[in-house]
Amino acid sequence: MQHRSPVEAVEIELIRSLFDAFVPSAIMTVLFLIGGVLIVEATGDPVLLLLLIGGSFASAVRPWTAWSLAPVARRQSLTFEQAKTLERRFAWPYYAFAAILGLFGVRVMLLPIPEGHMIVVCLLMGYAAGVAAGMGLRPRIANISMIVSLLPASITAMMVGNILYQATGLLAASFLAGGVYSLRGRHERAGKDIMLRLAFANLARQDALTALPNRVALREWFDEQIVTGGARGLIAVHYVDLDGFKPINDSYGHPVGDALLTAVGKRITHAIRASDMAARLGGDEFAVVQYGIETETEAQYLAERLAEAIAQPFQIEGHALRISTSLGYVVKEAGADGLDDLLGLADKALYASKRGAGAVTRYAAPPPDERRAVA
Incomplete structure (x- = not known):
């Protein structure tokens, strides 16, 4: 029987939270594909087409990865080392899609197509909100994904646009900073709650005298x-x-x-x-x-x-x-x-x-x- 430290047990539970819901990733894949196709058709830009293809593939890998690894993550015998390996395998498709989405946003903001700007802002903000909601208990993955996807387009809007675009970029960057800060507090509170829940669960499954399982x-x-x-x-x-x-x-x-x-x-x-x-x-x-x-x-x-x-x-x-x-x-x-x-x-x-x-x-x-x- 394996023995985990309280900190490792909490980390395992936090990592398991990544695999609770993969539907938002599937929805984002569909929305990115639809929005990207509309923008590519309107602009005919070959760079956007390449980014759309790569981004659609990377985004589709995300829900598939979460779905395929979920049964392993749910095993009660999951060790800390195994959980960290699962987390790394989960994270890389997210990082890849975040980077491509960020480049896609920058490219669109550089083109003179206001309608495309509206679509890409919606995609970026929706993606950041989904990351915060679905991966908020693992702030490292969430923060990297949000920053890599949202910050480049925000800076681009502040540099190349008029006052309204500059305000849009500033607002997006401010929301991003607030989200990064709030995730830290959420992670700490969740860790304390999980530790308390695990302590009560262990009491129900442990012999009080010998500390052996019951x-x-x-x-x-x-x-x-x-x-x-x-x-x-x-x-x-x-x-x-x-x-x-x-x-x-x-x-x-x-x-x-x-x-x-x-x-x-x-x-x-x-x-x-x-x-x-x-x-x-x-x-x-x-x-x-x-x-x-x-x-x-x-x-x-x-x-x-x-x-x-x-x-x-x-x-x-x-x-x-x-x-x-x-x-x-x-x-x-x-x-x-x-x-x-x-x-x-x-x-x-x-x-x-x-x-x-x-x-x-x-x-x-x-x-x-x-x-x-x-x-």
């Missing part, structure tokens, strides 16, 4: 990684129950018992791979889900490693404490059974361990004759 988090992880994630190979579910915990809890008190459970949780976490999942099910019961293994022996090794780790003495508040564990596990093809079914089978193996079959017991399906007798 049943809710285990189920969500299983659904994403195994059910919808298309995991292949074998999957093992280990059901762990502590032997001798209750006498320790009764003899030394609940604070010592709680500290012991926390220490057990840490040992379990250190014994598994980063890709595996450990959770506290309640009381002195824990579960470990191990997936992507190639042989059943790997599951057996982990089960034995867990039992050996827990069997080592614990130093809790000056007391040297020893406990053992009963562990049952089941190995199945990934995707063949649901989490509840696998936990149930591992639990059956656990009870076999408690009945004296051994500290570690693998679930074995009953013989066909017994299954028919039960049926």
Whole structure:
């Protein structure tokens, strides 16, 4: 199971916001194409035609990129490095279109066609507004896109036009400055809101005592990684129950018992791979889900490693404490059974361990004759 810092978790959520809506980009593509065609037909300018072709292509790539990357961005297992890579892949088509749109605006403003000036001003302002609304939580992308697209035409209008054009350019530049400033505050507020929301979400999915994931988090992880994630190979579910915990809890008190459970949780976490999942099910019961293994022996090794780790003495508040564990596990093809079914089978193996079959017991399906007798 991966661990993210609070800052990384917030950044991931902010990056995910880029992929929430790609319809405005598609609308802008259509409007740029329509407006550009009208201006090119009216002027016959070959430079504008080249910019129109390049801009239409770059603009069309934007919604396609957002749409194609959205499923990856929504994965709960998305790492910070993966999120930053997605952001870069998302940003480049936006930068390309912003640059072409800026050049298109400058070229139009240099031509003596007032009707074209009106259209291009509408396109530029509409684009900037759409960027601020859709990408405002990532101000770096938004600011670069708005500045590159809007500022060149604004400066051109102030330099080559009359007083009305100069005023138009000044107004556009002022709106741009205000937008850049407001995005900074919006980004900071959104970051604080997301951090608070994630904190509450983590509380609902985290065992308050051991800080391990709880049943809710285990189920969500299983659904994403195994059910919808298309995991292949074998999957093992280990059901762990502590032997001798209750006498320790009764003899030394609940604070010592709680500290012991926390220490057990840490040992379990250190014994598994980063890709595996450990959770506290309640009381002195824990579960470990191990997936992507190639042989059943790997599951057996982990089960034995867990039992050996827990069997080592614990130093809790000056007391040297020893406990053992009963562990049952089941190995199945990934995707063949649901989490509840696998936990149930591992639990059956656990009870076999408690009945004296051994500290570690693998679930074995009953013989066909017994299954028919039960049926």
